[in-house]
Amino acid sequence: MNIQASLTADGLVFRLSGEIDHYSVQSAFEFIESTLSETPAGAVALDFAEVSFMDTSGLALIIKTGKAVGADVGGLSVINANTRIRQILDVAGLSSAVLREDAQ
Amino acid sequence: MKEINKVRFEFLSRSVNESLARAYIAVFCAQADPTVDEVGDVKTAVSEAVTNAVVHAYPDTLGRVRVVARLFDDSSVEVVVRDWGVGIADVQKAREPLFTTGDDMRSGMGFTIMESFCDKIKVKSVPGKGTTITLRKSFSTKAGDGAAI
Numbered sequence: 410m411n412i413q414a415s416l417t418a419d420g421l422v423f424r425l426s427g428e429i430d431h432y433s434v435q436s437a438f439e440f441i442e443s444t445l446s447e448t449p450a451g452a453v454a455l456d457f458a459e460v461s462f463m464d465t466s467g468l469a470l471i472i473k474t475g476k477a478v479g480a481d482v483g484g485l486s487v488i489n490a491n492t493r494i495r496q497i498l499d500v501a502g503l504s505s506a507v508l509r510e511d512a513q
Numbered sequence: 514m515k516e517i518n519k520v521r522f523e524f525l526s527r528s529v530n531e532s533l534a535r536a537y538i539a540v541f542c543a544q545a546d547p548t549v550d551e552v553g554d555v556k557t558a559v560s561e562a563v564t565n566a567v568v569h570a571y572p573d574t575l576g577r578v579r580v581v582a583r584l585f586d587d588s589s590v591e592v593v594v595r596d597w598g599v600g601i602a603d604v605q606k607a608r609e610p611l612f613t614t615g616d617d618m619r620s621g622m623g624f625t626i627m628e629s630f631c632d633k634i635k636v637k638s639v640p641g642k643g644t645t646i647t648l649r650k651s652f653s654t655k656a657g658d659g660a661a662i
Binding site: 428430431432434435438462464465466468469470472473493496497500501 | 528529531532535550553556557560561564567568610617618619620622623625626629
């Protein structure tokens with residue numbers, strides 16, 4: 410899995426690509442955590458447009474990132490999640506908390 | 514219901530092997546001509562079962578994880594993921610959504626996702642002896658298909 414960060418007008422966006430599983434999430438979160446520590450507080454989005462696979466390890470990544478971002482600074486959004494990822498978020502009851510309409 | 518093909522593969526409980534198991538199962542299931550979504554369902558469920566073995570079965574060492582997959586003539590697949598590790602003390606508790614004995618990179622939703630994406634799952638475990646997870650999924654038969662090659 411690959412992860413890249415960019416600062417946009419809407420806030421900090423982490424673009425994930427490839428497969429999100431137990432093997433890849435730890436290093437992904439370490440990158441997210443260190444980037445957050447170097448970036449001014451604001452809205453954060455996880456962009457799943459290029460994610461080809463995700464299991465529940467991705468849920469842990471979303472939850473942990475959400476906690477790191479905190480609820481009081483615009484919060485965390487999950488964008489461009491495909492049907493399967495939305496399904497997993499639904500099962501976990503996270504959809505309404507983090508899912509946003511697809512954005513560029 | 515007649516078995517039409519069977520594969521068995523083993524690997525060590527290294528996390529890097531999770532994607533290997535997914536890919537192997539996806540290619541095997543393709544023999545039954547499932548939809549992309551159906552293969553995705555099985556891949557995700559297998560990923561959860563294999564990850565459980567990788568994370569929990571052998572706490573301070575590496576051990577064997579075996580996957581046996583069978584295809585049947587009714588377009589269904591059965592995947593059995595087995596380890597010989599520490600086992601699950603309370604299977605019912607383990608299957609509760611959000612319950613995990615792992616760290617905070619584990620969501621505790623693995624069994625729930627397996628149940629959501631498969632038609633049937635069975636979990637057998639004996640503490641100290643290991644755990645066997647059996648997943649079953651039926652693929653839709655496509656009406657009006659011509660002869661498959």
